[in-house]
Amino acid sequence: MTDLTPPSKASGAGPVDEFYTGSQIGFEPKPGDILRQRSIELTGLDGAGRAWQLVYASRGGFSAPIPASGTVIAPANGEGTGVRPLVVYCPVFHGLGGRCAPSQLLAAGVEPEAVFIGAALARGWTVAIPDGLGLGMTGLGPHQFLAGRAAAHAVLDLARATRLLPEAGAADAPIVVWGYANGGRAAVWAAEHQPQYAPELDLRGVAAGAVVADLAALVRRVDGGAWAGLALAGLVGLGRAYAHLPVGHVLTADGQQTVGAAAELDALDLLGTYRDLPLARWCERPDPWNDPMWRYVLATETCARETPNVPVHLYHGTEDTLIPVGMGRQLFAEYRALGVDLSWREYPTGHRGAAQAGAGEAIARLASYLLRRPTGRSAPQTT
Template sequence: MTEFYAPMPVERKRRPGSLLRTQPVSVRYLSDHTRAWRIAYVSNDSRGERIPVTGTVITSNPVTESATTPIVVYCTSFHGLGGECAPSQQLVTGGEALDQIQAVLDQGWMVAIPDGENLGIPGLGPHTFLASRAAAHVTLDLARAAQALSDSAHVCQSPAPIVLWGYGDGGRAAVWAGEHHRAYAPDLDLRGIAAGAVVSDPGALVRSRRGGPWSALALAGLIGLSRAYHHLPLRHILTEDGLRVAQQAETLSAAVLLDQFRQPLEHWCKHPYPWDDPVWRYVLTNESRSGAGAPEVPVHLYHGSADRVVPVESGSGLFGEYQRRGVSVSWCEYDANHFRAAIDSIPDVMEALAGFLQGPRTSR
């Protein structure tokens, strides 16, 4: 762990998206022509309190000062609750998948990758997995921070056109950022959103699928949401063994979580249907389910029809909900599993993002 991630206080008066620290870095396996920075910036948590968060900004082709380079905020899939699994760390060590990032750089665009609340900076508690409001804030504020960095580094002029892209949990973050854009960050020139394998209703998915990977992810969601809404009595549903396991899991990567916690969530709970607890019903309904709002920019949703991690019905259900709400939304389905669809979709996503960037300016 480098000094860059040392804890940093954030005053309430600091504006969301303002830079706290920057550090030039080399991203392993990317071209020597790329320029990359770790950045720490200001955002808001689920309750509107100022927090420090970290991320990475990468650009490939230097442009003239008169050019405005589009910024793609790319939200990765779930990496874990703690430890050294933040994307900004994995990009430097070579542990982060680069297919999507390279595809953006090949277009000559800037890419910004958020770590997520409480990943990277130690001592803040576990990552607030499934806390969609915080994910939206962190995503939108990274777009602000990337513009501030590009100005100071003389990479491009701002304001830049912004598009959001995410897959899996990152897709959920991208659509929530779109739903909150007008209320939270109307200054951003957001042009469109691409989101794949979106878990639109985590509570319903956990109820319908017990065992397998969703056992560990359900436990991770319980830990993440209880951290995000620590003012609510959310861990009261856990047994003593469950409390011990939750504390242990707070520092683990996704790979270790999936390997070690295969029991259904109720194994660690006092009752067989923990998500039916009234407080949990409130949190899951109001703070983690997508489709409650309507993005004002076009959205491209996609999914693998053979996805065994996130059922295709989760994404298609959100597509239908957005259609009913009048969102300009497209849908693409691939004959592929969860991991293959993430790769097979890249050309179509690039085409969708390019189309969005040709759209009208949206910032106020």
């Protein structure tokens, strides 16, 4: 069974990597412009050929420019095959800070989702893996966990950056996006926002498993239980994404300190440190998510607010105790009402099991989407 959280040995302090240092950027770079790049060796990843770490220009959820990081991997068997398809693989939640960004874990050979990345490489596809806004880059955190628009921008701008990387040979590549759990959320938000934000991209389709579609329902489910660290991580990540709003007013003085400490932790530390602890422990009210400002944030962060122009494959485990299958079924119904080209698959297994069980069909669906004609691109590019 695949472990969907990064190993604890990858977190913690270490030497500062100057490649990832930086601050907020000005308005000169366009979203997707490559700010820095370097070649890396990924000898421990099956199917990997040449690989690069990138720092690229992106936009936060409310259009503020921000540098982001990611990894681009060419397939070992892709030489001389012409234009290779590009899959942007969106990882599950790795943490709010520390050395847990996918680009760091891939370079260290301890990325827990390497099996899925390797499966895409085995198809002869180029794979791009975003770290997500606020993760990986020094001084820009915490990671904007659960912020859908920010996640979409990180995905789409990495696709843009990959097309600008001459060595990747992806300038005219058709693109698909794949992710699971919070990665599935990033994938569908990318599909929803691509027509307005990045219409020039030849996006052909999306596969997304166990999508975190309804944050209000999820936080009620996990708060105070075994997954309580994710509720706190959501408060921290969304608080960072909506820093222009007074969302921190619900916190006590002790809560402010707790948020500061949590912002530096990876997923394993968050889950272990805050297990069974309710958010009310650090807030002025017992139900902070029912605060009017937070109700607004959660309502803004629901999926299916825009209509994807590409086919979407959704899948879910019927025994998922973290993200209930009903949430996936509801998203399927909402997309169907919007007229989205859809497919759906359920697996009789839990959260981690469905990630593995659904991978084969997800890749097969993406391969079929790549054979379709490009969708229309009528919306103007957002800069």
